[in-house]
Amino acid sequence: MIFDEMLNIPPYSLDAEEKGRLLTKRLVELTKLHREHCYEYKNMLDAIGFDVDKAQSYKDLPFLPVRLFKEMDLRSVPQDDVVKTMTSSGTTGQSVSKIYLDRTTSSNQQKTMVKIVSGFTGSSRMPMIIIDCPSVVKNRVMFSARGAGILGFSIFGSKKIYALDDDMKLDAEGMKMFLEKFKGQKILLFGFTFMIWQHFYKELLRLKEKGITFDLSNGILIHGGGWKKLISEAVSHDEFHKKMEDVCGLHDIHDYYGMVEQTGCIYMECEFGHLHASNFSDVIIRRPLDFSEADIGETGIIQVVSAIPESYPGHSLLTEDEGSILGVDDCPCGRKGKYFKINGRLKNAEIRGCSDTYAAKF
Amino acid sequence: MQLSFKGLQYVVGTPEIVENMQNVRRLRPFDCDVISFLNDLSSELRKNRGYPDVATFGFWCRKAALLQEKEKYDDVSERFGKGIVFHSTPSNVPVNFAFSFAAGLLAGNANIVRLPGKPFEQVGIISDAISRLLGHNHKNMAPYIAFVKFPPMKEISDAFSALCNVRVIWGGDMTVDELRQSKIPARTTEITFADRHSIAVIDADAYLAEERKDAVIQNFYNDTYYSDQNACTSPRIIFWKGDKTAEAKSDFWKRVHGLVIEKYSLAPVQSVGKLNAMYSVASQKKVKLENSQDMLITRLAVNEIQKDLMDYKYNSGFYFEKDIDSLDDIVNVCDIRCQTVTYFGVKEEEFRKFLEESRPIGIDRIVPMGKSMDFALIWDGYDLIRQMSRKVTII
Numbered sequence: 001m002i003f004d005e006m007l008n009i010p011p012y013s014l015d016a017e018e019k020g021r022l023l024t025k026r027l028v029e030l031t032k033l034h035r036e037h038c039y040e041y042k043n044m045l046d047a048i049g050f051d052v053d054k055a056q057s058y059k060d061l062p063f064l065p066v067r068l069f070k071e072m073d074l075r076s077v078p079q080d081d082v083v084k085t086m087t088s089s090g091t092t093g094q095s096v097s098k099i100y101l102d103r104t105t106s107s108n109q110q111k112t113m114v115k116i117v118s119g120f121t122g123s124s125r126m127p128m129i130i131i132d133c134p135s136v137v138k139n140r141v142m143f144s145a146r147g148a149g150i151l152g153f154s155i156f157g158s159k160k161i162y163a164l165d166d167d168m169k170l171d172a173e174g175m176k177m178f179l180e181k182f183k184g185q186k187i188l189l190f191g192f193t194f195m196i197w198q199h200f201y202k203e204l205l206r207l208k209e210k211g212i213t214f215d216l217s218n219g220i221l222i223h224g225g226g227w228k229k230l231i232s233e234a235v236s237h238d239e240f241h242k243k244m245e246d247v248c249g250l251h252d253i254h255d256y257y258g259m260v261e262q263t264g265c266i267y268m269e270c271e272f273g274h275l276h277a278s279n280f281s282d283v284i285i286r287r288p289l290d291f292s293e294a295d296i297g298e299t300g301i302i303q304v305v306s307a308i309p310e311s312y313p314g315h316s317l318l319t320e321d322e323g324s325i326l327g328v329d330d331c332p333c334g335r336k337g338k339y340f341k342i343n344g345r346l347k348n349a350e351i352r353g354c355s356d357t358y359a360a361k362f
Numbered sequence: 363m364q365l366s367f368k369g370l371q372y373v374v375g376t377p378e379i380v381e382n383m384q385n386v387r388r389l390r391p392f393d394c395d396v397i398s399f400l401n402d403l404s405s406e407l408r409k410n411r412g413y414p415d416v417a418t419f420g421f422w423c424r425k426a427a428l429l430q431e432k433e434k435y436d437d438v439s440e441r442f443g444k445g446i447v448f449h450s451t452p453s454n455v456p457v458n459f460a461f462s463f464a465a466g467l468l469a470g471n472a473n474i475v476r477l478p479g480k481p482f483e484q485v486g487i488i489s490d491a492i493s494r495l496l497g498h499n500h501k502n503m504a505p506y507i508a509f510v511k512f513p514p515m516k517e518i519s520d521a522f523s524a525l526c527n528v529r530v531i532w533g534g535d536m537t538v539d540e541l542r543q544s545k546i547p548a549r550t551t552e553i554t555f556a557d558r559h560s561i562a563v564i565d566a567d568a569y570l571a572e573e574r575k576d577a578v579i580q581n582f583y584n585d586t587y588y589s590d591q592n593a594c595t596s597p598r599i600i601f602w603k604g605d606k607t608a609e610a611k612s613d614f615w616k617r618v619h620g621l622v623i624e625k626y627s628l629a630p631v632q633s634v635g636k637l638n639a640m641y642s643v644a645s646q647k648k649v650k651l652e653n654s655q656d657m658l659i660t661r662l663a664v665n666e667i668q669k670d671l672m673d674y675k676y677n678s679g680f681y682f683e684k685d686i687d688s689l690d691d692i693v694n695v696c697d698i699r700c701q702t703v704t705y706f707g708v709k710e711e712e713f714r715k716f717l718e719e720s721r722p723i724g725i726d727r728i729v730p731m732g733k734s735m736d737f738a739l740i741w742d743g744y745d746l747i748r749q750m751s752r753k754v755t756i757i
Contacts, residue, residue: 040645047644047662048651065638072645288630290656291637301630320634346631 002026003108006307011115011278012335016328019279019337020057026307027058027315034313037076041313059284059293063303063318066261069097077102077311088145088260097261102311109264109308113152116278119335120254120268121156121220127182128157129175129219131191131200133164145260146192149224152263153190163191163200170203172212179214186218192225193255197235204247217249224256224266228344237273257342261314262306267340274331274339281306283340285325286318299324299343320346363525367518373477373489374496375508380474380525386505388442389470391751392432396467399500401425406491413484415457422737423464431468431739441751443470444551445527450519450541451475452533452555455593456482461737462530463507468739469750472506474522479511519544526550528750534594553744555594558701559672560734561692562597566610568707578706579617581732585704587626588735592677594742595702595727595734599671599682601692603708607685615652615659622658622679632678633657639676647671652683667694689716700724701742706731 002025014022031052034041041064045052050062066088068074075082081102088097101109130150137147154160161178165171179187191200204214221244230240237255244250257275258266265281277283284303285294294300302319309315323342331339365377389396400423407420421427432438447466451459459475466473477485489509496504512518523529523544531538534557546552562585572578586596602611636657643649643662652661660680664671667684672695675682686692689712692703703725705713713728726743729736739746 043646043648044641044644047640047649064641065634067634067638068641068645071638071642288633289628289658291633301634318634318637320631322630346634347629 002029003307006279007111007115009279011119011280012276012337014279015336016338019282022279023282023305023307024055024058027061027305028052028055030307030309030315031055031061033310034076034315038074038313040072040074041076058282058305058316061305061316063286063305063316064313065318066097066259066320069099069261069312069314070095073098073100074312074314075100076313082311086145086148086260086263099261099263099314100312105309105311108310110152110155112264112278112280112308113266114155116266116268116280117153117156117222119278120222121188122186125156125158126186126188126220127178128154128160128188128190129163129178130154130157130160131163131189131196131223133166133168134162135166146225148260148263149192149258150190153188153222156188156190164195168195168199170199170207172203172207175214179216184218186220187216189216189219189221189250191221191223193223193227193240194225194229196221196223197230197233197240201243201247205243208247214248217251219250220252220254221250222254222256222268224258226342226344231344259304259319261317262304262309264308265304265306270331270333270335270339272331272333274326274333275341276331276333276335277338277340279337280308283323283325283338285323285340291318294324296325296327301346302342322346364521367512367515367521369515370510370512370518373509373511374493375504375510379505380508380522382505383446383472383474383508383525386472388445389506391435391438391441391443391470391747392428392468393470395500395502396470397425397428397432399495399503400428400464400467402495402499403491406495407488410487413456413487416484416487419457419460419464419488419737422461428468435747437753440755441470441748441753443472443751445471446525447471447473447528447530447750448522448526449473449475449530450532450537451478452537453478453480454533455589456480456484457488458532459485459509460488462532463509465739465746466528466530466750467503467506469747471528471750473508474526475507475509476522477509477511479513514540516543523550528553530750531555551749553746553749555742556699558594558699558742559675559695560595560597560702560704561599561601561695561700562704562706562731563601563603563686563689563692563708564610564614564705564731565707566602566604566607568604569610569614570606572707575613575617576621578731579614579621581706581730582614582618583621583625584732585734587622587679590632590677591679593735595704596677597702597704597734598675598680599667599684599695601684601686603686603688611683615661619655619659626658626679628658628678636660636676636678636680639674639680643674647674649682667692669694669697671695672697672699689713690720692716693720693722696720696722696724698723702727702729702734704729704731704734 082100083103084101084106086099137150241253255269256266267275269275282305285300286303287294287300302321302323305316325340328338329336365380404420404424407416449462451462463473463475523546527550529546530553531541532555538554649662649664661683663683
């Protein structure tokens with residue numbers, strides 16, 4: 001079982017060649033698995049005349065557009081084996097992706113996530129502030145992207161509080177007490193970028209002007225969900241960092257890139273502001289005209305591969321995001337693997353993103 | 363009656379003009395004043411060389427052409443315009459509103475035209491030209507013309523719908539559904555342009571024998587890529603008949619690619635959309651992707667034409683393809699939604715025989731390749747002049 005082997009390797013330790021060998025083996029295996037167990041997937045491969053035995057590298061494998069998972073149910077396990085269904089975010093009226101997870105895939109997602117994130121936070125659990133409202137995770141059968149993100153990261157928290165109430169109001173009292181109680185300890189903060197800005201930062205700023213301050217200089221913030229809404233408020237990455245530090249001393253901040261269609265394999269931002277692919281996944285930039293692989297530095301459409309998905313054919317996907325590779329195996333942070341940047345959604349694409357329907361109201 | 367609303371903008375005409383439309387003198391189809399007005403509009407517009415679609419409209423509404431159209435009607439003297447036509451024109455085609463308006467006026471009506479919401483320059487060019495004419499030599503036409511712009515607001519649609527004798531709805535099923543939320547008077551009739559799709563039939567042997575192949579390719583381009591292959595007239599399935607289909611296809615698509623790569627710009631989001639559409643149909647139907655070097659042309663060979671194939675249609679150069687022995691093989695796609703057949707090298711008798719024998723439910727137009735977008739007063743199966751006028755009988 002290749003996946004278990006992968007779990008035993010430090011997540012950013014393999015160079016391009018080693019990783020390529022391992023990923024190719026695993027992804028070819030997954031392609032065969034899904035071809036055998038997912039009728040629709042087999043039909044797709046047949047239509048393009050794809051012969052998996054001729055694949056030299058994982059880069060040769062077909063990639064399905066993520067939109068397909070909004071249009072149809074794609075599963076490689078019987079319905080009875082499905083333990084969780086994840087849905088993507090989408091503004092009201094949009095269709096959402098439905099991702100079916102069996103026990104193995106669900107558990108591998110969690111294991112992978114732990115491996116990746118603890119490379120940044122350390123392996124011990126910390127008191128955790130979730131910058132969101134509790135109602136997001138109420139429904140435990142259907143998971144929205146926001147809920148899934150929160151639950152996924154919750155395993156890193158020992159004691160947890162939600163910083164916002166269900167009206168998205170900051171619970172300043174609760175936070176004060178929480179910080180008092182865990183004074184001197186490292187605190188984990190997690191939330192979605194836009195939510196943090198709108199309901200956390202802005203409120204902290206307002207309180208600060210009234211003389212009420214919070215010290216989060218001991219905190220580590222992990223945030224995701226994209227920059228789209230912040231760009232429309234003209235807030236850049238650097239400004240986000242600076243303002244957060246100004247308002248509460250928070251300076252250890254990591255963005256991540258990920259999607260519900262490949263939960264577990266998130267791409268964390270390192271100390272140098274670069275998003276990193278771990279051993280478990282990879283990013284390939286495709287040229288829009290013919291989907292050939294773009295060069296380092298060249299902007300194109302982002303393809304993502306993940307070694308996890310066994311219950312649905314989502315191991316190789318074409319996103320609707322645009323970005324470019326910054327380098328391979330040579331990031332100054334010392335992590336191996338590709339590092340890259342995201343430019344944002346393809347222009348005029350159906351609006352996706354990981355911040356749920358909520359962001360659409362603003 | 364309330365004819366002023368917040369958000370409602372009168373680009374040509376005024377609320378008073380609309381209010382008075384019920385009282386204006388009725389016109390006959392092809393009225394001299396109307397033809398003279400359209401002819402002057404034609405001259406105005408043909409000065410403008412910037413937009414081919416504006417020029418096409420200008421060319422279409424010149425006097426000589428309109429008089430030729432008039433010749434096709436033997437009962438003009440017994441007809442009058444029905445009264446007021448409310449046109450809801452498509453938001454994504456810049457000049458379509460002008461044709462709809464001209465047809466309404468030619469049929470003898472006063473016209474309330476809802477302009478496209480998108481800020482197309484063509485709309486401004488045509489509206490300005492009309493305003494100039496109405497201010498000078500054609501003041502007598504002013505009571506018959508109002509151009510309006512408004513966001514989707516039911517109360518505004520309600521007001522114009524309640525006034526009109528004919529409602530013309532362009533823009534497909536969703537727009538038709540939406541506008542039908544607004545009531546029309548009992549005697550009012552509707553012309554609705556629903557979602558349609560179109561096909562092409564090419565005779566392989568005639569194509570191979572053709573000397574001016576590049577002209578054929580240009581015509582095909584005009585029918586398809588020119589409008590992102592997303593017009594109701596754009597062919598989505600290409601049928602090949604004749605003996606040497608393989609050879610013809612290879613030559614044809616090679617040349618199409620040459621033209622497309624030079625002229626067409628495919629946005630990344632279109633590439634993704636086409637890939638998605640391809641997998642979407644492949645998951646449900648037996649299709650085979652034909653060899654293609656990039657995403658500019660996506661060709662899916664199908665073995666059989668099932669009735670729901672067009673549920674999987676897509677645009678931006680996305681074609682289903684099939685070899686056929688005779689026109690009878692296309693009957694399955696000729697359902698109620700099928701609008702135009704463009705053809706190359708197929709003889710008129712063959713189509714007549716097919717229509718006679720197979721009696722398809724759909725197909726409203728059969729036109730030579732390259733002519734799919736040419737507007738005519740008979741459109742989508744409707745005779746616009748007759749549908750927007752009434753016939754008075756004296757016995």
